[in-house]
Amino acid sequence: MTYNWNWRIFWEPSPEGIGTYWDMLLGGLVTTLEVSALAWIVALAMGCIMGVLRTVPSRLAQAVGAAWVELFRNIPLLVQLFLWYFVLPEVVPVALGDWMKSLQSAPFVISAVGIGCFMSARVAEQVRAGLGALPRGQRMAGTALGLTLPQTYRYVLLPMAFRIVLPPLTSEMISTVKNTSVALTIGLVELTARARAMQEFSFQVFEAFTAATVAYMVVNLAATLLMRWLERRVRVPGYVAA
């Protein structure tokens, strides 16, 4: 019983009726990219806030930041997505829960928020590491110039910290794209889900998954090149890391 290769499967119409299998996979790729972009925005926003909170000279702020990071780092992403999707609508007030459950694009929004919060813990750790890599004198210089703490962060610390941690943040962004595949368990029809559907409809297992593999590698390559260009643009002369 040998496997029947059929690379022309991509041009055949898919049972879903929206076009060929190629269109099906392309739609999945678009969904993957959309969810990744949204999730990355959430991750950057929350991660920066939490990373900064962990370096601020206030015990409460540091505890809040540490609690956020530990909470989202120690629970697997799959479990987190299930909590957002299945548990949250049950524990909020009934009206809000019903609205959540009736949302047409619930998997999309919940995946973006869930993956965003998961990645925000890692971004927070990177931002904390970046801020910690700066010499102590930077903060003192800010104070000496009469800047308030927020101003010191805004004008002195964060610009340098981000340039230092840009390479690790790149790999976190690529991780975000890869993590969107986990959202297929809560019904998000992204690239891996589409490849699986194609495999189930057409029985052409390896063609479907090869296409998905190539797509992920292309996205990976594009993101890496984009980030390398960004790193060159924001380079600070004289810094080894930059």
Added chain:
Amino acid sequence: MTGFDWGVIWRSLPYLFLDGMRFSLTLTFLAAAGGVVLGTGIALLRLAGGRVLGAVATGYVNLMRSLPLVLVIFWFYFLVPYIGQWATGASRPVQVGAFASSLLTFTLFEAAYFSEIVRAGIGSIPRGQMAAGFALGLTYRQVMGSVILPQVFRTMLPVLLTQTIVLFQDTSLVYVLSITDFMGAASKVAQRDGRLVEMYVFAAVIYFAVCYAASQGVRRLGGRIAIIR
């Protein structure tokens, strides 16, 4: 919604832990052990394997690191029976169990990540160590085996253990194949009894407790075994 039902958690504890958690932990430890061994081999291939083998190893690592684990799980689930058929010359694809398939998947997937950690560790050893080994008349293999790698594993042990904790969390993804690991068991009980909130919250709490305790342990261990140069 009726109140929080502690009973369903209490009644399903044996199933959750003896079936689910045992699968998760067994898979984690075996895949971590295999992954570290294979990853060290891959790292050494990249460093000193010559052009062809080095390129193959680099390509393997880059491939595994650019793919989502879910996709790799699906790949191996469908691919391993055909490889078994090709390797053993059988007439039809070889049936591999769920455990064997996921063990192979996680070992090969995590080997790429472990190899990057080991490679970073080897790069952090001062060059003088290699030179001193050669000066003493040791071969490359002897220097690597007796001088460099022991130091690498000592300095990189916290990072390797952290990656193992990540691996433990990643084992929850066998859910996509309906395999009964801890999360799969919790999910099955949840769907059978209609108690999603209780089971998923319990699963989250257990994962949090295990991973938090493990990462605190790793931090303490790292402080104690650190080499101060």
